[in-house]
Amino acid sequence: MPLHPLVTAVQAWAQAHRRGLAWGFSLGLTGLAATAFGLAPLAPSATDLPQRMVTQTLLPAVNLGDQLEALSDVPLELYRSDTTRKQDTAETLLGRLGVNDAQAAAFIRQDRQARKLLEGRAQKMVRAKADASGRLIELVARYPAEQRNLADTHFLRLTLKRVDDAWVTDLETVELQSRVQLGSGTIRSSLFAATDEAQMPDAIASQMAEIFSGDIDFHRELKRGDSFSVVYESLTADGEPINWNQAAGRVLAAEFINNGRVHQAVWFKDAQRGSYYDFSGKSKRRAFLASPMEFSRVTSGFAMRFHPIHQRVMAHTGVDYGAPVGTPTRSVADGTVEFAGWQGGYGNTVIVRHGGDKTTLYAHLSRIDVRRGERVQQGQRIGAVGATGTATGPHLHFEFRVSGRHVDPLKAARNAAPIPLAEPSRGAFMAQAQVLRTKLDVAATLVGDSGRGD
Ligand SMILES: [Zn+2]
Numbered sequence: 001m002p003l004h005p006l007v008t009a010v011q012a013w014a015q016a017h018r019r020g021l022a023w024g025f026s027l028g029l030t031g032l033a034a035t036a037f038g039l040a041p042l043a044p045s046a047t048d049l050p051q052r053m054v055t056q057t058l059l060p061a062v063n064l065g066d067q068l069e070a071l072s073d074v075p076l077e078l079y080r081s082d083t084t085r086k087q088d089t090a091e092t093l094l095g096r097l098g099v100n101d102a103q104a105a106a107f108i109r110q111d112r113q114a115r116k117l118l119e120g121r122a123q124k125m126v127r128a129k130a131d132a133s134g135r136l137i138e139l140v141a142r143y144p145a146e147q148r149n150l151a152d153t154h155f156l157r158l159t160l161k162r163v164d165d166a167w168v169t170d171l172e173t174v175e176l177q178s179r180v181q182l183g184s185g186t187i188r189s190s191l192f193a194a195t196d197e198a199q200m201p202d203a204i205a206s207q208m209a210e211i212f213s214g215d216i217d218f219h220r221e222l223k224r225g226d227s228f229s230v231v232y233e234s235l236t237a238d239g240e241p242i243n244w245n246q247a248a249g250r251v252l253a254a255e256f257i258n259n260g261r262v263h264q265a266v267w268f269k270d271a272q273r274g275s276y277y278d279f280s281g282k283s284k285r286r287a288f289l290a291s292p293m294e295f296s297r298v299t300s301g302f303a304m305r306f307h308p309i310h311q312r313v314m315a316h317t318g319v320d321y322g323a324p325v326g327t328p329t330r331s332v333a334d335g336t337v338e339f340a341g342w343q344g345g346y347g348n349t350v351i352v353r354h355g356g357d358k359t360t361l362y363a364h365l366s367r368i369d370v371r372r373g374e375r376v377q378q379g380q381r382i383g384a385v386g387a388t389g390t391a392t393g394p395h396l397h398f399e400f401r402v403s404g405r406h407v408d409p410l411k412a413a414r415n416a417a418p419i420p421l422a423e424p425s426r427g428a429f430m431a432q433a434q435v436l437r438t439k440l441d442v443a444a445t446l447v448g449d450s451g452r453g454d
Pocket residue numbers: 307310316318319320396397398
């Protein structure tokens with residue numbers, strides 16, 4: 001029996017779009033998930049079909065010819081998703097979406113509203129619906145809301161729809177939805193390798209490092225076998241995880257076991273602002289950060305190194321962080337810039353005084369972003385990693401001094417007294433903390449599958 005034209009068309013189309021076996025195609029009947037051959041005979045006019053027909057059970061010994069005959073009356077719709085690229089034209093984008101429709105391309109080029117698809121930032125999430133011949137039926141693009149104040153809560157949904165033979169466009173501002181997710185892992189090589197394995201976004205890994213930045217120096221202290229569990233929120237646009245917002249989703253609760261020590265944090269927002277606390281209600285914010293560099297995929301790959309020149313020429317009284325030239329360097333606490341300039345073997349150097357007798361020093365910088373006398377805040381960028389002065393390679397030399405004497409920056413960070421939660425918020429905090437505690441425990445049990453496996 002020769003193949004039915006529709007089947008041939010589908011095959012030809014699939015052949016032409018071999019690369020994209022990730023997308024699905026569906027028949028015109030909503031919810032129908034059967035293959036062409038699994039269909040029950042349909043009523044004479046497919047267009048009159050009520051939805052419930054979809055759920056009919058298969059009849060045995062159906063006549064294949066009749067089936068296909070009926071099927072050919074059902075409009076075939078093909079869905080495909082992609083993201084826009086910087087160099088995209090209407091044609092290249094539609095091409096990747098499996099659409100071959102010059103009229104639609106012309107519309108996207110000319111219509112003021114439709115043109116937005118290719119204007120502004122790339123990486124718009126696009127989903128196209130086409131018929132078997134590649135004619136565009138509908139296209140929906142989802143991308144960040146333009147107004148700054150909406151960017152974290154809303155997205156734009158641009159819809160192009162063929163109605164009879166005209167195009168209708170619609171641009172809506174829609175609220176993002178949030179979904180709570182659990183993740184966990186064990187460090188074998190690096191934090192990012194572990195979070196990759198747990199399929200967690202980079203932003204969540206970085207947030208975790210920031211949350212525990214008063215407890216753990218993620219650059220120097222991570223140990224093989226350290227483990228984490230985390231409850232976080234991820235933002236979705238019409239159910240699809242968004243790809244544009246670095247702050248996409250927030251860590252709601254996390255536990256990090258570093259070298260056998262358990263650190264925990266839970267997000268809580270009182271009347272004024274949100275912040276992280278441990279489960280007893282002590283703020284995770286400390287007067288000093290453990291590390292003068294933000295933890296990122298870039299810096300995490302650099303192993304700690306010793307610097308022979310320092311060792312020989314001067315008593316080594318600081319901590320060295322290997323990092324690429326240009327990596328931002330931050331002040332570990334609020335303070336005033338006491339020195340900004342060249343200082344012998346230290347090269348470009350910044351010294352910040354943090355009230356009283358405490359100072360921090362940042363050396364070998366490739367650039368300095370602050371001036372003497374300037375007030376700086378904790379986490380503020382003061383310069384960038386370099387190799388100026390007597391440095392064998394790019395690294396940040398960091399010192400923490402009390403009354404001019406060097407002390408261990410980690411000890412100093414941990415000794416800073418935590419700020420307790422305001423008493424009126426305590427009840428609400430305890431209730432929320434308990435809910436998240438339970439979720440965190442569930443997350444921890446997931447480790448068995450992905451992390452602690454071997
Ligand atoms: Zn050094």
